[in-house]
Each structure stands twice: as C-alpha cells, then as structure tokens.
Amino acid sequence: MISHCPNHPTASLNPNYAIGSSRTYTIPVNPRYNAAQQTSLTALGAIVGVAYDGGMIYSPFAGPSYPLTGWTTSAAYLEGNTFDQCGGHSSSTTSPSYHYHVAPSCLLKQLGMTAGQHSPQIGWMADGFPLYGPLGPNGVVMQTCTVTGGTVGTSVCLDACGGYLADTGDGFAYRYYMPGTFNSGQCNExxxxxxxxxxxxxxxxxxxxxxxxxxxxxxxxDKWLVIGATGESGHWTPNLNDVPNPPGTTVGGVGYCTGELTMTVGIARTTFFPLDIVDLPTGVSTNNIHLFDGSTTIGGNTGPITNRDSSKSIGATAYGLPNGAGVGTMVNGIANWVTQNDQGEWSEGVCEVDSCNQHVGQGGGQPHAHGDMFADTHTCLYGTSNYSGGVNAHPPVIGFANDGHLIYGRYLSNSAPGFAAPLLDQCGGHKHDVTTDVDEHGLNLHTNYHYHTQVFDAVCGASDRCTSGVRYTASSTGPLFCYRANLTASEGSAALLGATSRYGATQTQMNxxxxxxxxxxxxxxxxxxxxxxxxxxxxxxxxxxxxxANGNPEDFDTTERNALLQAAARAFGFTTGAPPGSTVTITAASVNIQFVFPTDQSTAATIQSTANSFTSPAALQSAIVAQLTTPLAIESTGGGSLAVTSTPTVAVSQTPVVDADASGDPCFPSEALVTMADGTPRRLDALRAGDAIVASRADGTLTTDTVSTLSLADADTQGTTFVVLTTASGRNLALTPTHHVPVGAACCADLKQAKDVAVGETVYEAVSLSAAVSASVRATQVAKIGRATKPGLHSPVLSHGTMPIVNSVATSFDALHNVRLASYGLPLLEATGLTATFRDAFLGAHRKYMA
Known part of the structure; x- marks a missing residue:
C-alpha cells in the first residue's frame, strides 16, 4: 500500500500537484524471469512500479502523441522541464498522480546512496522484480548493453527492458535499474x-x-528570464457584451456588439525572455520578417501579419510580428497579442474586444489582450493610480515583450520623461535621449530600449464593424509593427519560438x-x-x-464560499439560487453543502431526482463547475482546488410527485420563440397550424416549413420542469427531458434527448434567422445545464420533416427515424384530410393539439 504522496517537498510546475490517497497494489512474490516474454512500454503509459517514498514509477512513454522511439521522444526529454527537485512530477489536480520517469534523487539520498557502491533498492516493479537506482555491482554506472557494447547476461549492462540478469546477492535472478548521472542531491555538486x-x-x-x-x-x-503563468485574471468577465462600437455608430440600431459567450481556461504557459539582447539598427516593420515562415503554429501563428486596412497602416502589406499569436506576457500573466486579429483587422475596429481590450478566442482558451489594458472607470490591468509620481511620471512596467524588452504603459502627459525624445519607432518603442532617465525600479531608460502602449486615432474601414469613415480611438499592446531585437542574435526566445521552428533553442533547452x-x-x-x-x-x-502550497480551507473567503454554494444550488435545480439558511462548510478534507429544502413537493421531488442523477463524484463536480458564473472563482489562491470526493445524499421529507411532463411528450414552454417566414419572432402559444416558420434541413441549411395540426399546444399546463440548455453564445433553450436536439460533429444526423446532453457537447444554432438568405446552422457548445419550472407544453411538428429552430437552436420533435417517416406521411395525411383521425387514433385524443 502506498499513499501517492512522497515524503519530501514537491513542486507544482506543470501546474499539477501531488495528491495523497492510499491504494493497495498487488505484486508477485516469486516472479519468474522469461527472456522470451516481454511487455513493450513504447506505447504504455501510467504506473509500472511503486517507489518506497510513496510515489509511482512510470514508463518512459510520454503519451499517445509521442510514440517512444528514443531519447527525444521520451517523457524525460519532453516533460523534463516540469520535474521537481527530486525528479518527479504530477499529471493531475484531481487524482493521485505523482510519479518518476527518472531516478528519484531525494529518495536515493535518504537511502544513503554513495558513489562506488551499488545503489539501494528504491521500489518494486509491477512484474515482481526489485528496482534500484543508477549504480550496479561495485558502483558501475548502469547503461544498456547496446551503449557499452557488452553482452546481455554476461556483461554488467542492461538489456532492452532496463534490467540485469545475474546473481547480485539480493535473492533475485533479475532486477531493474533507473539509469542516469549519479548525484548526491546537493546543488554544489x-x-x-x-x-x-x-x-x-x-x-x-x-x-x-x-x-x-x-x-x-x-x-x-544565466540566459533567460522564465515566467510560468496560467493566465487567470481576477476581473475577467467571459463575454463580449460590454463591447461598445466606435463612437457615433450603431449596428442594426444597437449601440453595442452582442459578442459571443466564451470560455476561459487556465492553461500552463511558460515564456522565455532573453537576457542578452542585440537590437536591429532601426525599428521598422520589416524587422525579422523573413523569420515568419509559417513553420510554427504557436498561438495559432501562421506567418507574419498581413495588413487588411490601409487607413491604419504604415504603408506596409505585412509586418514582422506573428499573425494571430502572442507578443508578450503582461505582469498579471495574461498574454498580450498583436493589435490585429488573425485576419489582419484591428481588433478594436471590428468590435472583438471588451472594455479592457481583452477577449477569448472562439472555442475557449485563455483571455488575452489586443490593446492597451488601461482604465480608470473600471478594473483592468492598470490605471492612473499606478503611475508613481502622478500623471507626469514615466509610465509603469506592465509587461514583458517576447523579444526580451520591457513594455511600459501609455504616456498620460507630454511632460513625462521621454515623451518626445525621441518619438516611438514603428516597433512601438524607444530609448530616452536623457542619459540619466530611470524608471521607478532604477532601470536606465536611456540604455535600455523598451516598448510603450499607445493610443491613437483610427478610422473605420470598409471591413470594420462600424460605419466607414467614422473615427474612433485604438490602442496597442506594446510591440506595434515589429520587434526591435534581432531575434537570431540570441540563442532563443519566446519571440523566436513564435516566428519559426527552424532556429533557436527549444523550450526544454531554455527551461x-x-x-x-x-x-x-x-x-x-x-x-x-x-x-x-x-x-x-x-x-x-x-x-x-x-x-x-496546496489549497487550504482559509484560502476560501466569504465571496468564494458563496459562489460555490450558489453554483451547487443551480446544479441541483434551484432556479433562484440557494434558499435562505443553506450553508457551505469547507475543511481540509471535505466540502459539505447543506440546502434548506422548500416545502413545495414538486420542487423537492425535482431536486431529489437531480441528486440521484449524479452517479459519480466526477459527475457532481462537473455539474457544479458548469454552474460557476465566474470561472476559477473558488480556486484556492494557494494553487489547489476543491474536488468532489463523494456522491451527494439527499433526504426529502415530502412525498415525491409525478412531474407534469411525466408522459414523456417532447415539448417547449409557452414562452419559447420561433421565427416566422418573414423574420419576426412568435411565441409558441401564439403559433397556429399552417404557419410557416424557419427550420433546419438534415444538412444544416435553413429553410421554412409549415406547422402541422399534429403539433401539441397546451397553454394551460402549469409547473412543468424543463431542462435548460445554455449555449456558449448565451442562448437558453428550455425543453422537456425527452425532447431531441441535434448533436455531434456535423448537423443534423445524430440526435440526443435533452436529459442525455452533457456540458461541452456540440449543438447547433442559427446564425441568421432569415431563410431568405443562404444560411446554415453553426456548431456551438453547451456551457451550462439547469432546470426551470415554466407554464405550457408545446411541440411544433413540421409538415416536411424539418427541424424547428426554437430560441435560435435547432431541435427535433422526435427520433430521427420518426422525423423521416413524418416527412413522407404528413403531406399525404394533410392532402387527404385524415390528420385529425390519425392523431386521435394513434397519438391519443386526450392531448391538446394546435388548431
């Protein structure tokens, strides 16, 4: 039995960390050596042995993307920059995963390993043979026989499995070694x-x-400043709904872009800033442009930026910066990208960034900046209060450019040091003319080239999402049209990594x-x-x-505890948040959430049913995380995070009642909206048989179809519990658990009932609700799943088997085979006038149908 938590300090550098949990492993007592029977580890990851200090032994396999063919494809080569001081690392934040790919130096030191002597045993392998450190009989550094030129079985060397067949006095015919350069664990050696x-x-x-x-x-x-970040931002709101159009303009009568609801993800990102920088003679847009050859895709880069808007250019058609990728890291860990988007358009002009000039790319990821993150009216990265000495002072350091130069903020006064001496070059930087100018940290601004963010007038171009010719304010993130550093003059940098894969040191070599x-x-x-x-x-x-440090209970303040409580409440079906009196208690070992149940029997039964649907701790945890309105809001400031370790138990004193939708009819509430053929919206309780509404064909293209008299329409039913699917774009679709929606990689052949749809699953929404134009549905993801009680039960059945667009989301009134059958049968029934007879005989006369 091992704890998976080693008896020495560990470092979370990848950014996972060790989690303790006792587990028993069964190992053969009397293993038998058989040279003809081997198990290849070239494609087998995870645990292959256990160490005496509680860690696990992993094979050299680095994962399915890296078939093990040699040193450069091994886990030690590819993941070595995340190994801690004892040679191990972790691969999870939710389950035990601390393991070794190389000899555990701290354990070897604890066991008294000494040069010139056989290594102590450090653990057991899964096949029952013992495992030793890197030194064999008489202190020989163990290597494979293919390296030493020895013979397996007679020479003191390792076979292809890393083992040695001989009598060494340990009672086994065979044993394994973890080879590597011997070191006692002391830094000075x-x-x-x-x-x-x-x-x-x-x-x-x-x-x-x-x-x-x-x-x-x-x-x-000695060569690089290394910054490890996850890009978390305390003020980030994951949507673009606060993005104003440039002054004086509207889009369709609306003065704000609606934007796309986006996801934020904390992703470990290490950036490297060279300490020895050689600058190019001038700061012009063609600097380093020959390096951007499309051979690297870091951050989405496919080459240099191609300018698409001549009104804000400097006459160049391409700039020496990466297209659609980062140019630095801000002081809070957020990446600052080029001012343009990946189409060469200025992000502020096409209304793609929020009021802090940030956004998250389509499909999610880390928030990153496409403009200056300055604000005094709300919290961004920095503001006037950060200027040491007031507005006349030199701007503060706000970031690190990938070429090794610092980024300072915008000038607030023409009296500030260096404002016009000299002016900023095309790269967006300068050195001060005054030799004694220093910043607040004592760094010389005359000898050290540095960038500034800039604010300048821009004009709406033909491709911008604003009226052509209207002027507005734009800004930069630091490097504007180029890097000033000669990228190939250093051994490597984050800038060089983002330009080409043909030159410079790799991340592993710099880290x-x-x-x-x-x-x-x-x-x-x-x-x-x-x-x-x-x-x-x-x-x-x-x-x-x-x-x-891992998360501690005291790291969770009142705001974070309440955020967790409210998220859990929504996950359990409380539509208005946790009832008064509900509590959350956090200890080092557990999180206990207690709800005060309502007296309403229907609501209590729904919550009971929801609790029963969480079949595993992981399912419950996912449901709670999906309901968090602020991503990572409850993450421990110490680097740890809460993990659900047991399924919920719910006791309901009321007698369960049958939900109003227990019949299984696939329906929507009365308030649900469809779009008429003329483009106007209409509630389902106002829809009539014969109306033409926008729908999707099986291939995802939009059309119009006629509402059939087989459609259900019951506006009198009250208290139905609906599943509410919230898409990544912010659309909410309420439907009964058995109603179908198209899912999967392509629309619209695969259907799922609403109760089976999971967070993150792909559904389809209509970009344009006009069937008069050539339009199709587009893929989006389910961001949240909740429940709500609403009046009405309606289900529009369309005459030609198409899929109605409800609340802008593609839906299906039945399983695919029944939809296809209806597309053939309904026109015939309606043509012969037998629709009413059919529905009463086969579907039930007790149901309420659309007139």
Whole structure:
C-alpha cells in the first residue's frame, strides 16, 4: 500500500500537484524471469512500479502523441522541464498522480546512496522484480548493453527492458535499474551556471512587478528570464457584451456588439525572455520578417501579419510580428497579442474586444489582450493610480515583450520623461535621449530600449464593424509593427519560438534552473480576502523552486464560499439560487453543502431526482463547475482546488410527485420563440397550424416549413420542469427531458434527448434567422445545464420533416427515424384530410393539439 504522496517537498510546475490517497497494489512474490516474454512500454503509459517514498514509477512513454522511439521522444526529454527537485512530477489536480520517469534523487539520498557502491533498492516493479537506482555491482554506472557494447547476461549492462540478469546477492535472478548521472542531491555538486540576480532578475523587481494569481513563478537562469503563468485574471468577465462600437455608430440600431459567450481556461504557459539582447539598427516593420515562415503554429501563428486596412497602416502589406499569436506576457500573466486579429483587422475596429481590450478566442482558451489594458472607470490591468509620481511620471512596467524588452504603459502627459525624445519607432518603442532617465525600479531608460502602449486615432474601414469613415480611438499592446531585437542574435526566445521552428533553442533547452538561486518570484498561499501575492524567498538549498502550497480551507473567503454554494444550488435545480439558511462548510478534507429544502413537493421531488442523477463524484463536480458564473472563482489562491470526493445524499421529507411532463411528450414552454417566414419572432402559444416558420434541413441549411395540426399546444399546463440548455453564445433553450436536439460533429444526423446532453457537447444554432438568405446552422457548445419550472407544453411538428429552430437552436420533435417517416406521411395525411383521425387514433385524443 502506498499513499501517492512522497515524503519530501514537491513542486507544482506543470501546474499539477501531488495528491495523497492510499491504494493497495498487488505484486508477485516469486516472479519468474522469461527472456522470451516481454511487455513493450513504447506505447504504455501510467504506473509500472511503486517507489518506497510513496510515489509511482512510470514508463518512459510520454503519451499517445509521442510514440517512444528514443531519447527525444521520451517523457524525460519532453516533460523534463516540469520535474521537481527530486525528479518527479504530477499529471493531475484531481487524482493521485505523482510519479518518476527518472531516478528519484531525494529518495536515493535518504537511502544513503554513495558513489562506488551499488545503489539501494528504491521500489518494486509491477512484474515482481526489485528496482534500484543508477549504480550496479561495485558502483558501475548502469547503461544498456547496446551503449557499452557488452553482452546481455554476461556483461554488467542492461538489456532492452532496463534490467540485469545475474546473481547480485539480493535473492533475485533479475532486477531493474533507473539509469542516469549519479548525484548526491546537493546543488554544489551539479554542474550548473550561476543565475542572474540583478535588474529584471532581482527578486525585489519581480515581486514588485508581478501581480495576481495568473503568474505562478518567475526566475532567471544565466540566459533567460522564465515566467510560468496560467493566465487567470481576477476581473475577467467571459463575454463580449460590454463591447461598445466606435463612437457615433450603431449596428442594426444597437449601440453595442452582442459578442459571443466564451470560455476561459487556465492553461500552463511558460515564456522565455532573453537576457542578452542585440537590437536591429532601426525599428521598422520589416524587422525579422523573413523569420515568419509559417513553420510554427504557436498561438495559432501562421506567418507574419498581413495588413487588411490601409487607413491604419504604415504603408506596409505585412509586418514582422506573428499573425494571430502572442507578443508578450503582461505582469498579471495574461498574454498580450498583436493589435490585429488573425485576419489582419484591428481588433478594436471590428468590435472583438471588451472594455479592457481583452477577449477569448472562439472555442475557449485563455483571455488575452489586443490593446492597451488601461482604465480608470473600471478594473483592468492598470490605471492612473499606478503611475508613481502622478500623471507626469514615466509610465509603469506592465509587461514583458517576447523579444526580451520591457513594455511600459501609455504616456498620460507630454511632460513625462521621454515623451518626445525621441518619438516611438514603428516597433512601438524607444530609448530616452536623457542619459540619466530611470524608471521607478532604477532601470536606465536611456540604455535600455523598451516598448510603450499607445493610443491613437483610427478610422473605420470598409471591413470594420462600424460605419466607414467614422473615427474612433485604438490602442496597442506594446510591440506595434515589429520587434526591435534581432531575434537570431540570441540563442532563443519566446519571440523566436513564435516566428519559426527552424532556429533557436527549444523550450526544454531554455527551461532550466541554477543552483544556489536566491532571487526569484513564487506565488504562495495568501490569507483570505487577499487577491494578490508577491513574495521573495530566501536562499534555496535546492536547484528548483519551492512547492506551490496546496489549497487550504482559509484560502476560501466569504465571496468564494458563496459562489460555490450558489453554483451547487443551480446544479441541483434551484432556479433562484440557494434558499435562505443553506450553508457551505469547507475543511481540509471535505466540502459539505447543506440546502434548506422548500416545502413545495414538486420542487423537492425535482431536486431529489437531480441528486440521484449524479452517479459519480466526477459527475457532481462537473455539474457544479458548469454552474460557476465566474470561472476559477473558488480556486484556492494557494494553487489547489476543491474536488468532489463523494456522491451527494439527499433526504426529502415530502412525498415525491409525478412531474407534469411525466408522459414523456417532447415539448417547449409557452414562452419559447420561433421565427416566422418573414423574420419576426412568435411565441409558441401564439403559433397556429399552417404557419410557416424557419427550420433546419438534415444538412444544416435553413429553410421554412409549415406547422402541422399534429403539433401539441397546451397553454394551460402549469409547473412543468424543463431542462435548460445554455449555449456558449448565451442562448437558453428550455425543453422537456425527452425532447431531441441535434448533436455531434456535423448537423443534423445524430440526435440526443435533452436529459442525455452533457456540458461541452456540440449543438447547433442559427446564425441568421432569415431563410431568405443562404444560411446554415453553426456548431456551438453547451456551457451550462439547469432546470426551470415554466407554464405550457408545446411541440411544433413540421409538415416536411424539418427541424424547428426554437430560441435560435435547432431541435427535433422526435427520433430521427420518426422525423423521416413524418416527412413522407404528413403531406399525404394533410392532402387527404385524415390528420385529425390519425392523431386521435394513434397519438391519443386526450392531448391538446394546435388548431
């Protein structure tokens, strides 16, 4: 039995962390060696053995995307930058996963490994043979026989399985070794260069500049500043509904873009800023442009930016920056991208960013900036209060450009140092003419080239989502039309990684730590109610960063606890939030949520049914997370997160009652909307047989179809519980659990009942509700699933078997084979006048049908 939680500090650098949970593994007591019977690990990941310190032993396999063919495709090569000081790492934040791909140095030190002597046993392999460290008999460094030129079975070397067949006195004929360079675990014995500790590499600078939970760590080795971030933002609202059109313009009479509801995802991202920079002679748009060859797709980059709007250009058709990708990292960990979108259009002009000049790409991801994140009227990245010395002071540091230069904010006064001496070049930066100019951190602004965000007038072009010729205010993120640094003059950088795959160091080659590190930044656990943490650590005795603390109960303040409570309430079907008196209690081992049940029997029965539908802890956790209105709002500031570990138990004192929709009729509430053939909306309780409404064909193209007299229409039914599907674009569709919707990779051959649809599943919505134009439905994802009680039961059945568009979402009144049957039979019934006779005989005369 092992705990999966090793007896030494661990570091969360990928950003997963060790989770303790006892588990028993059965290993053969008397294994038998058989050279002819081998199990290949070239495509087998996960656990292959256990270590004495509670960790697991994994094979060298790095995952299905990397078939194991040699060193460069092994887990140690591809994932080594996430190994902690003891040689292990984790691969999950919800289940035990701490494991080793290489020899565990801390365990070997604890067991007294000594040069010149046989390594101690460090664990057991799954086939029953013992596992040792890297040194074999008489302290020989164990290598494969193919490397040493030895013979398996006679020479002191390893076979293809990493084992050695001989009598070594341990009572086994065969044993395994974890090869590698021997080291006692002391930093002063590791050949490593000295880290940089001054300027932007000083711990005090990093601690003063880096802000928020989005940056996990930052340090300098001898060549690069390395920043590990997840891009979390404390103020980000995941939609674009607050995006105003440029002044004086409207779209269809509406002064705000509706935008797309988007998802935010915290993704580990490591960026590398070179410390030794060689600048190009001038800052012009053609700088480094030859490097953007489309050989890399980091961040979606497919080459240089191609300008599409001459009204805001500098006469160039392409710029030396990546198309649709990042150009730096802001001080809160959010990536700042080029000002243009991936179509070469200025993002502010086409109304694609929110009031902080951020957005999230289609399909989700991290929020990133396409403009200056300055605001005084609301919270963005920085504002006037961040200018040390007032508006006449030099702007503050707000980011790190990928080529190694700092990014400062916008100028607020023409009296500020360096405002016009000299003017900013085409790359968006300069060096001050005054030799003594320094910033608030003491960095010289005359010797150090740096970027500024800029604000300038722009004109709506023909492709912009505003009236052509109207002027508006645009801004930049730092690098404007180019990088000033000569990208190939350094060994590597984030900028070079984003330009080409043909030159420069890889991420693995740049991401290393130096011994004796004393100055660096590490996000640590902070007291409740504090959103930012900047901590400088004392001298480290290891060659890596200290562990990020796991979540503690005190890390969850009142706001976060209430957010969790309300999300859980919505997941259980409380449509108006948790009832008064409901509580949430968080301890180190559990989260206990207690609801005060309503006296209404129907509501209580619905909640009881919902609780019973959570068949596993994972299902419950997913349901709660899906209802969080602010992503990551309840994540521990210490780096941990809550995990549901048991299924809910619900006791309802009321006698369960049958829901009004227990008959299974697939229906919508009275308030649901369809679109008439002329483009006007109409409630279902106002719809009549013979009306023509917008619908989808089986291939997803829009058409119109006639409402049949087989359609259900019961406006008198009250208290029906509907499933409510909320799409990623913010549309809400209420329908009974047995109603069908098209799902899957393509519309509209696969159908699911609403009760079987899951969060993240693809459904289809109408982009345009006019069937007069050539239009089709488009794919979107289910962002939330809830329940609501509404009046009415309606189901429009269409005469030619098409799928009605209800609340802009494609739906189907029955299973696909019945829809197809109706497309043949309904026109015949209506032509012969037998529709009423058919429905009364086969569907039931007790139902209410549309007149």
């Amino acid at each position: 590791m050949p490593a260069p000295a880290p940089r500790t001054t300027g932007i590499c000083s711990g005090s600078f990093l601690a003063n500049v880096l802000k928020g939970r989005g940056v996990k760590y930052a340090y300098c080795n 290393y730590r130096c011994c004796g590190m004393t100055d660096y930044y590490m996000l640590n656990g902070v007291p409740a109610g504090v959103s930012d943490a900047s901590t400088t650590f004392a001298a480290s005795s290891t060659c890596t960063l200290p562990a990020i």
